[in-house]
Amino acid sequence: MSAARVRAWLLRAWVTLVFGFLLLPVVVVVLASLSRTSYLTVPPQGLTLRWFAAVLQDAEYLRAIAFSVVLAVIATLGSLVAGVGASYALLRHRVPGASVVSALLNAPLIFPGVVIGVALLQFYALLHVNGTFLGLALAHMVITVPYVVRAVTASLQGVDAEIENAARVLGASGPVAFFTITLPLARPGIVAGALFSFIVSFDNVPVSIFLLGASHMTLPVKIFTAIEYGVDPSIAAISTMLIIVTGLGLAAAERWIGFHRFV
Amino acid sequence: MTRGRAWLLLTPALALLVVAFLVPVGMMVPTSFRPYVPLVGITGGFTATHYVKLVTDLYYLEIIARTLVLGLTVTLLTLVIGYPVAFFLARTTSRWRPWLTILVVFPLLLNLVVRTFGWIALLAQNGLVNQALQALGLVEAPVKLLFNFAGLLIGLTHIFLPFMVLVLIGAIQAIPRDVEDAARVLGASWLATFVRVTLPLSAPGILSGGILVFVLTISALVTPRLLGGPTYRVMSTLIFDEFLQRLNWPAGSAQALLLTALVLLLILLSGRLAGRAGVQA
Numbered sequence A: 001m002s003a004a005r006v007r008a009w010l011l012r013a014w015v016t017l018v019f020g021f022l023l024l025p026v027v028v029v030v031l032a033s034l035s036r037t038s039y040l041t042v043p044p045q046g047l048t049l050r051w052f053a054a055v056l057q058d059a060e061y062l063r064a065i066a067f068s069v070v071l072a073v074i075a076t077l078g079s080l081v082a083g084v085g086a087s088y089a090l091l092r093h094r095v096p097g098a099s100v101v102s103a104l105l106n107a108p109l110i111f112p113g114v115v116i117g118v119a120l121l122q123f124y125a126l127l128h129v130n131g132t133f134l135g136l137a138l139a140h141m142v143i144t145v146p147y148v149v150r151a152v153t154a155s156l157q158g159v160d161a162e163i164e165n166a167a168r169v170l171g172a173s174g175p176v177a178f179f180t181i182t183l184p185l186a187r188p189g190i191v192a193g194a195l196f197s198f199i200v201s202f203d204n205v206p207v208s209i210f211l212l213g214a215s216h217m218t219l220p221v222k223i224f225t226a227i228e229y230g231v232d233p234s235i236a237a238i239s240t241m242l243i244i245v246t247g248l249g250l251a252a253a254e255r256w257i258g259f260h261r262f263v
Numbered sequence B: 001m002t003r004g005r006a007w008l009l010l011t012p013a014l015a016l017l018v019v020a021f022l023v024p025v026g027m028m029v030p031t032s033f034r035p036y037v038p039l040v041g042i043t044g045g046f047t048a049t050h051y052v053k054l055v056t057d058l059y060y061l062e063i064i065a066r067t068l069v070l071g072l073t074v075t076l077l078t079l080v081i082g083y084p085v086a087f088f089l090a091r092t093t094s095r096w097r098p099w100l101t102i103l104v105v106f107p108l109l110l111n112l113v114v115r116t117f118g119w120i121a122l123l124a125q126n127g128l129v130n131q132a133l134q135a136l137g138l139v140e141a142p143v144k145l146l147f148n149f150a151g152l153l154i155g156l157t158h159i160f161l162p163f164m165v166l167v168l169i170g171a172i173q174a175i176p177r178d179v180e181d182a183a184r185v186l187g188a189s190w191l192a193t194f195v196r197v198t199l200p201l202s203a204p205g206i207l208s209g210g211i212l213v214f215v216l217t218i219s220a221l222v223t224p225r226l227l228g229g230p231t232y233r234v235m236s237t238l239i240f241d242e243f244l245q246r247l248n249w250p251a252g253s254a255q256a257l258l259l260t261a262l263v264l265l266l267i268l269l270s271g272r273l274a275g276r277a278g279v280q281a
Helices: A001-031 A050-056 A059-092 A099-112 A114-127 A133-157 A161-169 A176-183 A187-203 A219-229 A235-259 B001-024 B028-032 B048-054 B058-091 B097-109 B111-122 B127-136 B149-175 B179-187 B188-199 B201-217 B220-226 B236-246 B251-279
Strands: none
Touching: A001 B058, A001 B111, A001 B188, A050 A059, A050 A161, A050 A235, A059 A099, A059 A133, A059 A176, A059 A187, A059 A219, A059 B001, A099 A133, A099 B001, A114 A133, A114 A235, A114 B001, A114 B028, A114 B097, A114 B201, A114 B236, A114 B251, A133 A187, A133 B001, A161 A176, A176 A187, A187 A219, A187 A235, A187 B127, A219 A235, A219 B111, A219 B220, A235 B097, A235 B111, B001 B028, B001 B127, B028 B201, B028 B251, B048 B251, B058 B111, B058 B149, B058 B201, B058 B251, B097 B149, B111 B127, B111 B149, B111 B220, B149 B201, B149 B220, B149 B236, B179 B188, B188 B201, B201 B236, B201 B251
């Protein structure tokens, strides 16, 4: 074998190993969810689906799932309104201080989540709005808006501004041209941004955990708290459900808009 | 006219970020200088004691040092493990490439708590890693892999590896293949080409990937909390406890602002470095 072949083979072996490392905890969680034992064990001892049934019959888990979905949808809608408009304005108009505005829009991406969480905890407490849904939703918009801005900007950059200008010349008003020409052309970026936004909101713990009221619980915070009390196979079961939903969603997104172009 | 429309389009985003981000973070500054009396709470007055403690008290210094060492180690590990993977994904002509990239993205999009939970099952006393180590005869008794540095290192490296790989893929793809071919044609060995051409040309990616992973590692809360438990603390879990358990908000604000300062300093520094590299290139 030539040296180049050996190198290629070694590289492939390394890549396979690393993919194994990346997927190892995922596989372990799925296996652990199938065990008959009431304690967490891998490989599973005996096979059962009763932990899935237990989770699906647990009113607390169901409420947490519903709450997380509603929160993520509202946060995403808010981020789309704020993010699409901002991306368009920054790309197509000369805005004074554009670099500052752009830095501010992207800041929550690199800002420690825990700092945003405690800052809002304090701020809301001062205004006596701590534990409210609105406060939580606004916090989630702050952490999701950069994802919308990034994906939509990437998509808009591929849309020739002349197409919109042509529509304007042909008599369409600014808003009409924007909604009927530019927005549909930027759809892949908007879809990708909305997906990112939904996932970021749905997964968040560091911000949510400081802002949740006594009567509400998001799913990841519920799992987080459950793990701190002690691990058992029902946590593995709800985790497995999330793995399946995420996997299917990602595969669908790849088919639909070629999701890998946006990461 | 168009300027007015631009600001109209920007208003929702700017209002959101000013009201629910800039102002709340800014308000931590005055809080961090307030005295805190146990059992009484935050009192009036001015004190720098929370900051003084952070830089003089050994308890805090150890946590800060641990956080930074952890950040550096995780960054180096993700770079060493991830570079060959990124190289492969950037250069492969396989029709499976988009799906392989998606496989790198998948753990990234999967709930963080779920991934960390997987590591708890793997690293526990009777977990899969200890079972394997014992079966292979590498260790006699189970090794402690949770609630210590090793556990956090393994978990955080796993969590942030995809970020490093994705940034490096972009950087390696940007290198023109002609440059490497030229080096080879002129007689450079494969290794010399890699070390003297490919690696330096991917330096911007290494820099931004490194900064990103470092910043994410020192900011991480969920993984250090679950794999480190309530006692093995890093800066973010210290802030968490200060706010939710000890209720010492002034001290917590000082710690949060220090963490923020570290993150911003690194971002600024990387901007400078990238700028300088850009001038040279």
